[in-house]
Amino acid sequence: MSEKEYVIGLDAGTSDLRAVIFDKWGNEIAQSRTPYETFYPNIGWAEQDANDWAKALKTTIKCLIRDCGLSPSSIKALGITHQRETILPVDENGTPLRRALLWFDTRAEEQVEWLKRQLDPEEITKITGVPPSPGWSLPKILWIKEHEREVFDSAHKFLLVSDFLTFLLTGEFRTSWASACTTQLLDINKFEWSSKLLEICQIPISKLPTTIPPGGVLGTVTKKFSEETTLPEGIPVIAGGGDQQCGGLGTGVTKVGVASLNLGTSVILETFLDSPIIDPQLRYWLRVACVPRKYIAENGIGGGAYTLKWFKENFGQSETEVAERLKISPYDILMIEAKKAPPGALGLFVVPYWLGAFSPYYDTSARGVIFGFTGSHRREHLIRAIIEGVAYEVRLNLENLENASKTHVDEIRVYGGGAKSPLWCQIIADICNKKVRVTQTEENTALGAAILAATSVFYKDVLEAADKMITIRAEYNPIKENVTFYDKSYNKVYKMLYQSLKHLFREIPS
Numbered sequence: 001m002s003e004k005e006y007v008i009g010l011d012a013g014t015s016d017l018r019a020v021i022f023d024k025w026g027n028e029i030a031q032s033r034t035p036y037e038t039f040y041p042n043i044g045w046a047e048q049d050a051n052d053w054a055k056a057l058k059t060t061i062k063c064l065i066r067d068c069g070l071s072p073s074s075i076k077a078l079g080i081t082h083q084r085e086t087i088l089p090v091d092e093n094g095t096p097l098r099r100a101l102l103w104f105d106t107r108a109e110e111q112v113e114w115l116k117r118q119l120d121p122e123e124i125t126k127i128t129g130v131p132p133s134p135g136w137s138l139p140k141i142l143w144i145k146e147h148e149r150e151v152f153d154s155a156h157k158f159l160l161v162s163d164f165l166t167f168l169l170t171g172e173f174r175t176s177w178a179s180a181c182t183t184q185l186l187d188i189n190k191f192e193w194s195s196k197l198l199e200i201c202q203i204p205i206s207k208l209p210t211t212i213p214p215g216g217v218l219g220t221v222t223k224k225f226s227e228e229t230t231l232p233e234g235i236p237v238i239a240g241g242g243d244q245q246c247g248g249l250g251t252g253v254t255k256v257g258v259a260s261l262n263l264g265t266s267v268i269l270e271t272f273l274d275s276p277i278i279d280p281q282l283r284y285w286l287r288v289a290c291v292p293r294k295y296i297a298e299n300g301i302g303g304g305a306y307t308l309k310w311f312k313e314n315f316g317q318s319e320t321e322v323a324e325r326l327k328i329s330p331y332d333i334l335m336i337e338a339k340k341a342p343p344g345a346l347g348l349f350v351v352p353y354w355l356g357a358f359s360p361y362y363d364t365s366a367r368g369v370i371f372g373f374t375g376s377h378r379r380e381h382l383i384r385a386i387i388e389g390v391a392y393e394v395r396l397n398l399e400n401l402e403n404a405s406k407t408h409v410d411e412i413r414v415y416g417g418g419a420k421s422p423l424w425c426q427i428i429a430d431i432c433n434k435k436v437r438v439t440q441t442e443e444n445t446a447l448g449a450a451i452l453a454a455t456s457v458f459y460k461d462v463l464e465a466a467d468k469m470i471t472i473r474a475e476y477n478p479i480k481e482n483v484t485f486y487d488k489s490y491n492k493v494y495k496m497l498y499q500s501l502k503h504l505f506r507e508i509p510s
Contacts, residue, residue: 009450026469079453108139129286170219178241246448263418267304
């Protein structure tokens with residue numbers, strides 16, 4: 001096969017759609033992106049216009065191929081990843097019947113309570129891998145059924161973002177197991193739509209797309225789409241998965257013992273499982289992996305890196321001004337300041353629950369905590385304490401993942417904005433006492449989709465593709481004396497803070 005053949009990883013995120021060209025070795029060749037708008041018609045509601053997705057898809061692909069300097073015929077396959085849970089009703093022609101309900105739209109709380117009355121939440125979790133929540137697609141479909149019955153009845157299919165893009169590219173209504181599992185309608189044990197849930201909710205299976213394994217062929221690019229964008233007609237469009245699963249794949253999470261950490265605004269931790277191990281205590285959610293018939297255990301920190309963003313926006317004006325003059329990120333300046341402070345920040349702790357507590361507590365009343373201030377503390381100590389607080393939460397969630405799934409993690413692959421910081425990566429290695437590795441590309445989610453696309457043209461399976469296409473850029477090993485120090489701080493102080501304060505959180509006036 002030619003060295004000059006390429007694949008595209010298509011990433012339809014919450015704020016924009018990006019397309020990245022990779023070669024067979026995982027080197028990024030070119031990328032293009034197009035933003036789209038989110039609408040907030042009511043409190044707790046969030047919607048996007050799928051026509052904007054369609055425009056973004058065509059614009060992004062057309063600009064990518066025009067500007068990349070490559071012959072369109074050198075593009076051999078395309079894989080798709082996407083924002084998860086967002087759901088869209090369409091007619092038989094694929095025309096949207098209303099705006100899509102986004103993953104963080106919480107209007108379907110009543111439908112969640114109804115669902116709990118119909119079937120034990122524990123049974124729902126055993127079937128789907130996740131407990132009832134307004135975030136999943138199923139309650140959103142039920143909301144449409146109850147409040148917009150004409151739309152529900154007229155809907156030929158309910159589609160995830162990737163499914164809609166697949167239809168535009170290929171004319172097919174198909175989806176990946178690793179996408180469908182985010183709807184709370186897929187039986188993750190059988191890799192098929194749950195007949196029990198569909199019967200209870202009175203949703204005809206005909207209203208859902210056909211499911212196939214990740215890495216399978218969803219369809220081929222149509223003549224119409226090719227003429228509109230110059231993407232070659234007939235190339236395969238490959239089933240990918242949700243953005244977090246593809247992000248994990250793009251860092252190399254393909255076997256037990258390796259975890260991925262998306263160190264972004266929300267911090268998501270994932271580890272690989274060979275079988276569907278359900279945790280009755282819900283210390284993680286279970287997803288279908290991008291490796292066929294395997295699984296991902298996932299949990300996360302709601303505030304995560306948002307806490308550092310909060311500091312920058314409210315107290316980081318000087319860093320922002322310096323960064324603008326130097327033409328670098330203000331976060332680089334914050335990291336330089338944090339490095340001035342010693343490990344432990346002179347006894348200052350931050351519990352990063354600025355957006356409430358996610359796993360393992362799931363406490364919406366929880367608040368962020370800054371604990372241990374003295375007159376000796378300065379800016380650099382608080383910045384470092386924020387970074388350490390996120391790392392402590394990573395350890396807390398990692399311990400829960402390991403204990404609940406009965407697995408052991410040897411290595412954490414970090415990606416997202418925080419992965420650019422050597423200091424943050426080293427702190428995570430020290431606090432978790434795990435090797436931390438960072439990959440060459442910053443577009444890990446798109447790379448995950450591209451790895452799956454590469455299995456159709458370059459490699460025999462996803463494991464071989466991941467092995468060939470992922471390159472490690474940096475490695476951080478735990479520093480023994482820091483591990484000992486942080487271990488004591490974590491067990492004696494940090495773990496106790498939430499437990500000591502949780503009853504007070506609930507007493508704070510609204």
